[in-house]
Amino acid sequence: MRNEYTRQTRWGHEPEPVDPDLTPPGSIYVKQMIWVACNDCDLQVQSCVTQTLASGVNCPDCGRRLTAPRVLGNPDVAAARVADIEEILRDGVEPGTPFSPEA
């Protein structure tokens, strides 16, 4: 449903692939996301932080640059740090891990 209080959401990039050996069906994973508004298209654009750091965010409808890449230094190093944090967060919520409520 769309009304004056809602905004369409679309990916600003292709979703990142998930390795089925590391994340089998039914398991969880954590991705840090951001959303950026394109006011020209009345669109909310979602992007993984890893993608945002390296490539910025463009509107998938009009192509307008919404944010520039945000890395000082090597974007691969910054993306690896984000991936490490995502892994720590996943371990925190995955059942059977030391930080889960069931442990």
Ligand SMILES: [Zn+2]
């Ligand atoms: Zn747009």
